[in-house]
Amino acid sequence: MLRPGYTHMTEPNKGPSLKILLFGRARSLADRDLFHNLSLVALLAWVGLGADGLSSSCYGPPESFKVLGANPHLSVFVAFACVLTILAICASYSQIISLFPTGGGGYLVASKLLSPAAGVVSGCALLIDYVLTVTISVASGADAFFSLLPESWAGWKLAVAVTGVIGLTLLNMRGVKESVMVLLPIFGIFILTHAVVVFYPIVFHASALGGAFGATIGEVHAVSSQVGWVGLIAILLKSYSMGAGTYTGIEAVSNGLPILREPRVRTGRRTMVYMGTSLAITVAGLLLAYVLYAVGPEPGKTLNAVLCERMSAHWPAALSKPFILVTLASEAALLIVAAQTGFLGGPRVMSNLALDRWFPTQFSNLSDRLVTQNGVVLMGAAALLVMVITKGSVEVLVVLYSINVFITFSLSQLGMVVHWWQERRTEPAWLRRIAVAGFGLTLTVFILVSLTVVKFFEGGWATLLVTALLVAASFAIKRHYLAVGEELKRLDVIVEAANLETTSRTPAADEIDPKARTAIILVNGYNGLGLHTVLQVTRVFGDSFRNFVFILVGAVDAGNFKGAAEIDALRAHTTEGAERYVAWLRARGYGADAYTSVSADVMGEVMALAQQAADRYPNRVFFAGQLLFTYETLTNRLLHNHTAFSLQRRFFLANLPFVILPIRVDWQRAS
Numbered sequence: 001m002l003r004p005g006y007t008h009m010t011e012p013n014k015g016p017s018l019k020i021l022l023f024g025r026a027r028s029l030a031d032r033d034l035f036h037n038l039s040l041v042a043l044l045a046w047v048g049l050g051a052d053g054l055s056s057s058c059y060g061p062p063e064s065f066k067v068l069g070a071n072p073h074l075s076v077f078v079a080f081a082c083v084l085t086i087l088a089i090c091a092s093y094s095q096i097i098s099l100f101p102t103g104g105g106g107y108l109v110a111s112k113l114l115s116p117a118a119g120v121v122s123g124c125a126l127l128i129d130y131v132l133t134v135t136i137s138v139a140s141g142a143d144a145f146f147s148l149l150p151e152s153w154a155g156w157k158l159a160v161a162v163t164g165v166i167g168l169t170l171l172n173m174r175g176v177k178e179s180v181m182v183l184l185p186i187f188g189i190f191i192l193t194h195a196v197v198v199f200y201p202i203v204f205h206a207s208a209l210g211g212a213f214g215a216t217i218g219e220v221h222a223v224s225s226q227v228g229w230v231g232l233i234a235i236l237l238k239s240y241s242m243g244a245g246t247y248t249g250i251e252a253v254s255n256g257l258p259i260l261r262e263p264r265v266r267t268g269r270r271t272m273v274y275m276g277t278s279l280a281i282t283v284a285g286l287l288l289a290y291v292l293y294a295v296g297p298e299p300g301k302t303l304n305a306v307l308c309e310r311m312s313a314h315w316p317a318a319l320s321k322p323f324i325l326v327t328l329a330s331e332a333a334l335l336i337v338a339a340q341t342g343f344l345g346g347p348r349v350m351s352n353l354a355l356d357r358w359f360p361t362q363f364s365n366l367s368d369r370l371v372t373q374n375g376v377v378l379m380g381a382a383a384l385l386v387m388v389i390t391k392g393s394v395e396v397l398v399v400l401y402s403i404n405v406f407i408t409f410s411l412s413q414l415g416m417v418v419h420w421w422q423e424r425r426t427e428p429a430w431l432r433r434i435a436v437a438g439f440g441l442t443l444t445v446f447i448l449v450s451l452t453v454v455k456f457f458e459g460g461w462a463t464l465l466v467t468a469l470l471v472a473a474s475f476a477i478k479r480h481y482l483a484v485g486e487e488l489k490r491l492d493v494i495v496e497a498a499n500l501e502t503t504s505r506t507p508a509a510d511e512i513d514p515k516a517r518t519a520i521i522l523v524n525g526y527n528g529l530g531l532h533t534v535l536q537v538t539r540v541f542g543d544s545f546r547n548f549v550f551i552l553v554g555a556v557d558a559g560n561f562k563g564a565a566e567i568d569a570l571r572a573h574t575t576e577g578a579e580r581y582v583a584w585l586r587a588r589g590y591g592a593d594a595y596t597s598v599s600a601d602v603m604g605e606v607m608a609l610a611q612q613a614a615d616r617y618p619n620r621v622f623f624a625g626q627l628l629f630t631y632e633t634l635t636n637r638l639l640h641n642h643t644a645f646s647l648q649r650r651f652f653l654a655n656l657p658f659v660i661l662p663i664r665v666d667w668q669r670a671s
Contacts, residue, residue: 041261042270047187047337049252049345050275054282055338056246057194058331059140061286062303063398064243065295071223071235072291073216078239079287082246083280085443089250090276092413092440095433096254097268099419106251106408107352113415120358120478123349124470125407128463129248130346132401134339134383138164139392141335144302144328151300161392162384164336169380172343186337190330191278197304197327198285200311201292212291241454244402244447246283250275251408252345304331342383347375357481358474360639399459404467406448413441480639484627512591518547518617522606522624522647525552526577529663533625534585536661547591549613549620552578553605554598571598607650614656621657624648628662 061082068074096109106126111119142161146154202209224232253271260267286304289295293310295303308327312320347363354363363374390396416437424430452460519537523530530550537545554574578594585592595613599605614620626644644660651658 042267042274044184045253045260045267045271046274046278047184049271049341050278051187051334051337051340053246053248053250053275053279054190055137055140055331055334056248057279057282057286058144058302058304058335059136059394059398060243060246061283061290064239065287065290065303066297067239067242068235071219072294072296073212073219074223074236074239075287075291076213076216077236078243079284081236081240082243082283082287085247085447086250086276086280086283088436088440088443089247089409090272091436092416093250093254094269094272095416095436096412097257097272098265099416100254101257101265101268106254106412107349109254109415110408110411111356113419114411116356118411118415119356120353120474121471122408122411123353123358124474125404125467126251127346127349127353128467128470129402129404129408130342130349131379131382131386132397132404132463133248134165134168134342134346134379135386135390136394136397136401137335137338137342138168138383139387139390139397140394141332141339142392143394144305144332144335147301147305148325148328154300158387158392161387165339165380165384165387168336168339168343169376172340172376172380186330186333189326190334193323193327193330194282196323197289197308197311198282201289202285205292208292212288237450238454241447241451242398243283244406244451246279247409248402248405250279251405251412252341302328302331304328339383343376343379346379350375350378353474356478358478360477396459399455400463403448403451403455403460403463406444406451407467409444410441410448413437413444417441477639512547512593514547514617515619516546516591517544518549518591518620519545520549520551520610520613520617520620520622522551522610522622522644523577523581524555525574526580529625529627530581531584532663533623533661534581536625536663537623540661545590545621547593547617548581548585549592549617550578550581550594551606551609551613552581552594552596553602553609554596555602567598571596574598603647603650606647607654610651610656611654621659622651623659623661625663626660628664 064078064082065072065075068078100108100112107119107123109119110122138161141164142157145160146157220232223235227235250272253268253275257264257268260271286307289307289311290303293307295307295310297303298306305324305328308324312323315323350359350363353359354361363378386397390400417434420427420430420434420437424434427433452464454460456464519541521530521533521537523533534548537548552574554570574596578596582592582594593613595609597605597609610622624644624647648658648660
C-alpha cells in the first residue's frame with residue numbers, strides 16, 4: 001500500500017521562533033491559491049521590477065549631465081537618445097516576453113536561440129550587473145539621504161549603506177510579495193514628487209523653452225568649431241555612456257515572469273509599458289529641468305537636490321522645505337527599493353543556471369518560504385563586498401556599472417533577430433518584428449562597444465575580468481557535472497534489469513507484516529542510485545530484512561515552482577517512482593511499502609515521513625545512499641549536497657538507527 005505523506009510545511013504549535021519572526025512562517029503547498037496569492041499584478045510588478053530603472057534617474061541623468069560640464073545644453077540631445085534607447089529596448093523585450101512566457105530573460109533567450117555557451121555568458125554578465133544594481137542603488141540612496149544632513153555627517157555614509165544591504169537581504173528572505181508590499185508606499189511618494197519635479201519646470205517655464213533650444217543650437221556650433229564634429233560626438237557619446245545605468249532594470253520583467261499574475265504575458269507586457277513610459281518621461285524631464293534651472297554640482301549634494309532647491313526657491317518656506325525633504329527622502333528610499341530588482345532577478349538567474357548545471361545545484365533550492373534563499377544570501381554577500389571595496393562611492397560604481405547588462409541586451413536582441421529570420425516563412429509579421437529586434441541589436445551593440453571603450457581603462461576592465469572568471473567557473477562546473485553524470489550512467493543497467501524483473505514476475509499480494517525486520521530506504525527518485533542502495537542492503541545484510549519501505553520526497557525548486565499544475569505533476573511523478581520500487585520488491589518476494597510527499601524543505605519532510613514509518617514499523621533500520629568520490633576535493637563538497645550526512649545527525653538525535661551506504665564514483669575517470 002502506498003502511503004502519501006502530508007506536506008510538512010506548517011510550523012509546530014509553539015511560540016514564534018527567531019526564524020519565524022525574521023522570515024515568516026512556512027508556506028503550505030497544499031494551498032491551491034498559493035501561486036495566486038504570491039504572484040504580482042502589473043502595478044506591484046512595476047514597483048518590484050521597475051523600481052531599478054526609475055530610480056536610476058537619481059544617478060543616471062546626473063552623471064550624464066556632469067560630463068557635459070560647460071556645455072549643459074547638449075543634454076537635450078542626450079535626453080532624446082535616452083528616450084529612443086528606452087523605447088527600443090522595451091519594444092524588443094515585449095517580444096521576448098511573448099516568445100518566452102515562462103520567463104528566463106536574457107539567459108534563456110540566448111541559450112535557446114543562440115547556444116548554451118552564449119546563454120551562460122549572458123547569464124553571468126547579468127548576474128554581475130544585478131550585484132552592482134544592489135550596490136549602486138543602496139550607495140546612491142545613502143548619498144540622497146546624506147544630502148539632507150550636514151556635511152560633517154558624511155563619515156557615517158558607508159555604515160548606513162552596509163546596513164541597507166543587510167536589511168534588504170533579510171527582507172527578501174521573507175518572500176517576493178512581502179518585500180514589494182512594504183516598499184509600495186515609498187514608490188508612490190517618489191512618483192508623485194518627481195511628477196512635480198518633471199512637469200513643474202515645463203508648465204511654469206514654458207516661455208524659457210524656446211530660449212533653451214536656441215542656446216542648444218548655439219552650443220553645438222561653438223563646440224564643433226572648437227573640437228570639430230568628431231569631438232562633439234565624442235562628448236555626447238561619453239555623456240550618454242555615463243548614464244547607461246538608466247536602462248539596466250528593463251530586462252528584469254522578462255526574467256521575473258514566473259512571479260507575475262496570470263495571464264503572465266499580458267501582465268508582463270503591461271508592466272513593460274508602465275516601466276518604459278515612466279522611465280522615459282522622468283529621464284528626459286530631469287535633463288531638461290537641469291538646463292532650465294542652470295543646475296550645477298555643489299559639494300555634499302546630489303544634482304537632484306540642487307534642482308529641488310532652485311525650483312522651490314520662490315515658494316513659501318512652509319511648502320518648499322517639506323517638498324525638498326519628502327522628494328529627497330523618497331529618492332533615498334526608492335534607491336533602496338531599486339536594489340530589490342537585484343534581489344528579485346539575481347537569485348532567479350542563479351537558479352536557472354543551477355537547473356542547467358552551470359552553477360551548484362543548491363542555488364535552485366527553495367526555502368520553506370518558497371524563496372531562492374541561497375541566491376538571496378549570495379547576492380547580499382557579494383553586494384556587501386563590493387560596497388566595502390568601493391567605499392560606497394557612486395562615482396566609482398557608475399564606472400563598473402552597466403557594461404554587463406548590454407552584453408545581455410545584445411545577445412538577447414541577436415537571438416531574436418536569428419529567431420525571426422528562421423521563422424520568416426511561417427510568421428506573417430516577421431519583417432516588422434525583425435526590424436524591431438534589429439534596431440534594438442544595433443543600438444545595444446553600439447552602446448556596448450562605446451561603454452567598453454569609454455569605461456575600460458577607468459575601471460570597466462575589472463567588471464569584464466570578474467565576468468570572464470565567472471563564465472570560466474561556470475564551464476568548469478558544467479564539465480564536472482557532465483563527467484559525474486557519465487560515471488553514474490553505469491548504474492542505469494540496474495534500472496533496465498529491475499524493469500525486466502518486475503514485468504517477468506507476478507508481484508506478491510499486497511500484504512506486509514509491520515513487525516518483521518524492515519529496511520526503510522531514503523531515495524530521491526526511481527533511478528540507478530536508489531536501486532543500487534537497495535542491492536547494497538541485501539549484499540551487506542543478506543536476507544535479514546523481509547520488508548522494504550521507501551521514503552521519497554519530490555523537491556520543489558525554482559524549476560517546478562511555477563503553478564499548481566507543475567506541483568501536481570511533481571507529486572504524480574514522485575508517486576509513480578515510489579510505486580515502481582514497491583512493485584520491484586514485491587516481485588522479488590518482499591513486503592514493500594512507500595511514503596511520498598513534495599516539499600521545498602526536503603530534509604524536514606523526510607524526517608516527518610520517517611517518524612510515520614518508524615511508528616508503523618518498530619523493527620526497522622533507515623538507509624540512504626551517498627556518492628563517495630575516490631578523491632575528495634573542495635569542488636566535490638561544493639557541487640554535491642551531503643544530505644545523507646546531515647540527515648544522519650537528525651536521525652541519531654531522534655533515536656532512529658541510520659546507515660549510510662557508499663556509492664563509489666571513480667573521480668579519476670569522472671574528472
